[in-house]
Amino acid sequence: MVTRRKVIKSVVLSAFAGISAKFMDNIDSHQNMVNIKFEPGYLSLHRSGELWKRGEMLWAMMEKCELCPRRCGVNKLKGQKGFCNADSRLEISAYHPHFGEEHPLVGKGGSGTIFMTNCNLRCVFCINWEISQGGEGSVRSISEFADMMLSLQKMGCPNINIVTPTHYSPHILLALDKAAANGLKLPLVYNTSGWERIEILKILDGVVDIYLPDFKYSDPEMAEKYSSGAYSYPEVTANALLEMHRQVGVAKPAANGLMYRGLMIRHLVMPNNVSGTKKVIDWIAENLPKDTYLNIMSQYRPVYKASQYPEINRRITRQEYQEAVEYARKAGLTNLEIQGYYW
Numbered sequence: 001m002v003t004r005r006k007v008i009k010s011v012v013l014s015a016f017a018g019i020s021a022k023f024m025d026n027i028d029s030h031q032n033m034v035n036i037k038f039e040p041g042y043l044s045l046h047r048s049g050e051l052w053k054r055g056e057m058l059w060a061m062m063e064k065c066e067l068c069p070r071r072c073g074v075n076k077l078k079g080q081k082g083f084c085n086a087d088s089r090l091e092i093s094a095y096h097p098h099f100g101e102e103h104p105l106v107g108k109g110g111s112g113t114i115f116m117t118n119c120n121l122r123c124v125f126c127i128n129w130e131i132s133q134g135g136e137g138s139v140r141s142i143s144e145f146a147d148m149m150l151s152l153q154k155m156g157c158p159n160i161n162i163v164t165p166t167h168y169s170p171h172i173l174l175a176l177d178k179a180a181a182n183g184l185k186l187p188l189v190y191n192t193s194g195w196e197r198i199e200i201l202k203i204l205d206g207v208v209d210i211y212l213p214d215f216k217y218s219d220p221e222m223a224e225k226y227s228s229g230a231y232s233y234p235e236v237t238a239n240a241l242l243e244m245h246r247q248v249g250v251a252k253p254a255a256n257g258l259m260y261r262g263l264m265i266r267h268l269v270m271p272n273n274v275s276g277t278k279k280v281i282d283w284i285a286e287n288l289p290k291d292t293y294l295n296i297m298s299q300y301r302p303v304y305k306a307s308q309y310p311e312i313n314r315r316i317t318r319q320e321y322q323e324a325v326e327y328a329r330k331a332g333l334t335n336l337e338i339q340g341y342y343w
């Protein structure tokens with residue numbers, strides 16, 4: 001998946017609508033202070049023992065790995081590696097507060113980002129290719145992973161943001177359970193390519209507070225060409241977005257400007273309409289509420305293997321970006337994040 005370290009932000013603010021998380025905000029108008037009381041969904045699953053159980057269920061699936069739509073069937077528990085280049089050992093590249101994510105995820109402390117090594121999609125234009133495809137990172141234990149979450153919380157980050165989580169979903173749930181036992185109480189952000197199996201997402205129901213998926217392509221042939229044969233990407237991702245929305249609903253910031261729950265979709269506009277932007281927007285407008293959060297991203301740049309494909313070997317033009325934004329507005333989408341490049 002494409003992750004972004006440098007994103008220019010502007011945000012539409014409105015009221016927050018939670019579904020099952022325990023959430024309440026109080027505004028003290030005298031002191032102009034906002035107190036938010038929030039409990040992430042995974043805490044109750046931790047208390048009941050369900051979170052650990054689901055983590056073990058996902059762990060067992062690595063025996064014949066079908067954690068993602070590649071469905072390689074390799075035995076990761078015996079050290080075999082599938083298309084993602086991961087076996088059962090957890091590999092992490094970095095963790096730190098990240099100030100380049102969407103504004104309602106950043107707050108004052110920066111989004112508590114943890115970059116997972118390896119990837120199941122392997123796009124030719126990946127901005128983080130050293131991590132996703134170059135093997136940058138080191139083996140970490142579940143306990144170390146849990147400690148990273150807790151130290152990000154101590155640093156003042158408003159959420160835990162797992163970048164490229166799909167192939168490590170078992171490790172995430174087990175680490176989350178350990179961290180929850182030691183006081184973690186931040187919302188969990190699942191920062192994914194969007195190419196997710198419904199069966200796995202159902203196991204994550206109640207665990208993830210904020211889904212942050214890409215919707216990269218509307219044309220399967222583009223997905224096949226630039227994302228390692230992932231012809232099913234548009235169809236699988238569309239279904240995944242419906243399931244994510246069912247679980248967490250529309251994403252809108254709370255009174256303090258931070259996001260606690262919801263579906264936040266990212267769409268990276270690519271040169272020469274490779275990303276099929278208009279069809280992506282049409283699908284969102286027709287299948288999800290009009291106030292679905294959509295970040296229309298302008299920061300595509302030709303890195304990694306993009307120079308081998310002349311049609312994507314340049315940045316987008318201002319006109320390409322403006323057309324995307326105007327089209328989204330005309331489609332009736334109201335919860336748009338529009339980047340500085342538009343103006």
Ligand code: SF4
Pocket residue numbers: 065066067068069070071072073074081082083084085086120166167
């Ligand atoms: S997570 Fe990796 S090994 Fe498992 S199905 Fe996906 S690509 Fe294959």
